Amino acid sequence: MQEKILRLLENDGNYTNEQLATMLDTTPQKIAEQIAKMREKGIILKYSAIIDWEKTNREFVTARIELRVTPQRGEGFDKVAERIYQYPQVKSVYLMSGGYDLGVTIEGKTMKEVALFVAEKLAPMESVVSTKTHFVLKKYKQNGVIFCKPQKDERRVITL
Amino acid sequence: MNMKQLLSPVVSSIQPSGIRKFFDIVSSMPDALSLGVGEPDFVTPWHIRDAGIYSLEKGQTYYTSNSGMAPLREEICNYMNRRFSLEYNSDTEVLVTVGGSEAIDLCLRSLVCKGDEVLIPEPSFVCYSPCTQLAGGTPVPIVTTEKDNFKLTAEALKKAITPNTKLLILPFPNNPTGAIMTKHELEQVAKVLNDTQIIVLSDEIYAELTYNGKHTSIANIEGMKERTVVISGFSKAYAMTGWRLGYACGHSDIIASMTKIHQYSVMCSPTTSQFAAIDALKNGDADIEAMAAEYNYRRKIILDGVRQIGLECFEPQGAFYIFPNITSTGLSSNEFCEKMLTEQKVAVIPGNAFGSSGEGFIRCSYAYSIPVINQALERMDTFVKKYKR
Incomplete structure (x- = not known):
């Protein structure tokens, strides 16, 4: 039940409790209880919109930074990650396997702003060994949603 | 030459669909919200x-x-x-x-x-x-x-x-x-x-x-x-x-x-x-199951919606259609569909398109996303409220 609610909400956070109840053969009260529980446990963190900013006038750049890091004694990577994710410019932080340790996504108004952030805030950190900055040129798909493509129903209006 | 005379009598004897007129109206309203399609809205995996x-x-x-x-x-x-x-x-x-x-x-x-x-x-x-x-x-x-x-x-x-x-x-x-x-x-x-x-x-x-x-x-x-x-x-x-x-x-x-x-x-x-x-x-087995699961959610939403509107409807167990009974509106299937199309811009299919015993019913497809279904249901609600006795 919880997983089903989560899968539906992950796909469309706009569903009302009544709609979820209809789809899952239960009552809106039970759905509300489950959702409250999951919010309390931090399973559901937040509802937000997926936006194709390219279609707006907003000027911004996104960069993915590969960080190689020396884990701190006794605290591993978590402590480093924590010092990084506190910055509001940082949109995501992942611990990675492979060629680098932390994958960080940063958003800024200009490339210069992002580059300076990396140079002034991330690179100088004691445990950071190296940084590699990759700027995002185009977003094709995010959270399972394809960007750019017009979502038009091209089927004939009625068919038997 | 009189071509009609030359045609095979068997083919000529086949009646064109009784809802041809309805089809014509629909095709003149490309912006109508449709629950009329008999095919999946999914793209082939x-x-x-x-x-x-x-x-x-x-x-x-x-x-x-x-x-x-x-x-x-x-x-x-x-x-x-x-x-x-x-x-x-x-x-x-x-x-x-x-x-x-x-x-x-x-x-x-x-x-x-x-x-x-x-x-x-x-x-x-x-x-x-x-x-x-x-x-x-x-x-x-x-x-x-x-x-x-x-x-x-x-x-x-x-x-x-x-x-x-x-x-x-x-x-x-x-x-x-x-x-x-x-x-x-x-x-x-x-x-x-x-x-x-x-x-x-x-x-x-x-x-x-x-x-x-x-x-x-x-x-x-x-x-x-x-x-x-x-x-x-x-x-x-x-x-x-x-x-x-x-x-x-x-x-x-x-x-x-x-x-x-x-x-x-x-x-x-x-x-x-x-x-x-x-x-x-x-x-493709997993695709089939994923699509069927999605249709099932829609089925429940549309069935619940149609019943809340006040139309009787038996619970469909298969395919992606529901077949509500619209006799409580006092309209024939054709009237219902034509009026709902012109007044509310929602296209559904008159039940009698599928044989005369379908009179008194309409076919609504739920091969549509839930937001589309909900929007159509809202308009259908307004329409039915106007006519229901």
């Missing part, structure tokens, strides 16, 4: 499309064997066994066709002789009756009713059988009603057929879309396999309508006869589609 594209890249653009590529026929047999516990010989008991529709036509033409009667439960898809007429037979509708959840009952079947009955069409899961037949109900039908020579054309194109338990084929009922031609295809299960690919499984004599007509009329089914279909059957 990418791995299936990719398999088709790959075959084109490799230049596999030749004809295949008349009955379809051997690996495809084998995969069809694996699939029928895996999902419906039906065993067929891929060499002699399977024919790959241009959609399920061609298989229906071939089956009727292979079996029906002049004067033969073909039993057609109605409301049902629109091709059975014309194809029967083209084959020289006489269509005999069997009315299924809301009271019986639009199922074919043994009693109704028994009443319709005459010495001339050649074939029974079994269109379940049903378009437009969403009715299904359970194993037990099929056993009752089989009992009636047991003492006869009647062949069953079981149109199971919606077999993957049942919502309370798995579909049972009548070919699974003891004694029925030999006399049943199971027709299915890729359109509904894999969202592959435009690929035009279906198949028939049945007795080798019937399949051989169908293959003969197929050979001379279309040669073989599209090769690209056949390559894509092999991939669908090999790697």
Whole structure:
């Protein structure tokens, strides 16, 4: 039940409790209880919109930074990650396997702003060994949603 | 020249659909919100499309064997066994066709002789009756009713059988009603057929879309396999309508006869589609289930919505249609659909498009996203409130 609610909400956070109840053969009260529980446990963190900013006038750049890091004694990577994710410019932080340790996504108004952030805030950190900055040129798909493509129903209006 | 006079009288005698006028109005309103489409809104899963594209890249653009590529026929047999516990010989008991529709036509033409009667439960898809007429037979509708959840009952079947009955069409899961037949109900039908020579054309194109338990084929009922031609295809299960690919499984004599007509009329089914279909059957079970799960959510939303609007509606168990009863509005099916289209810009199909017994009902498809369904339901609510007595 919880997983089903989560899968539906992950796909469309706009569903009302009544709609979820209809789809899952239960009552809106039970759905509300489950959702409250999951919010309390931090399973559901937040509802937000997926936006194709390219279609707006907003000027911004996104960069993915590969960080190689020396884990701190006794605290591993978590402590480093924590010092990084506190910055509001940082949109995501992942611990990675492979060629680098932390994958960080940063958003800024200009490339210069992002580059300076990396140079002034991330690179100088004691445990950071190296940084590699990759700027995002185009977003094709995010959270399972394809960007750019017009979502038009091209089927004939009625068919038997 | 008077061309009309030169046309085949059989073809001329086939009535154009009674809702032609409605179709015309709909096509003049392209911005209408539609619940009128009889095909999935999903796009064919990418791995299936990719398999088709790959075959084109490799230049596999030749004809295949008349009955379809051997690996495809084998995969069809694996699939029928895996999902419906039906065993067929891929060499002699399977024919790959241009959609399920061609298989229906071939089956009727292979079996029906002049004067033969073909039993057609109605409301049902629109091709059975014309194809029967083209084959020289006489269509005999069997009315299924809301009271019986639009199922074919043994009693109704028994009443319709005459010495001339050649074939029974079994269109379940049903378009437009969403009715299904359970194993037990099929056993009752089989009992009636047991003492006869009647062949069953079981149109199971919606077999993957049942919502309370798995579909049972009548070919699974003891004694029925030999006399049943199971027709299915890729359109509904894999969202592959435009690929035009279906198949028939049945007795080798019937399949051989169908293959003969197929050979001379279309040669073989599209090769690209056949390559894509092999991939669908090999790697597509998860896609089928994901799409069916999504349809099921929509089914519950639209059923609940239609009932809240105040229309009576039996719970459909299969396909992707609901078939609400609109008699409480005092409107005929045609009036309801035309008025709702012009007043609220929502397109649904009048039930009588699927046989006169569909009068008093409308068919709403839920092959639409939930936001679209909800928007249509809101408009339908406004409309019904205006007319309901």
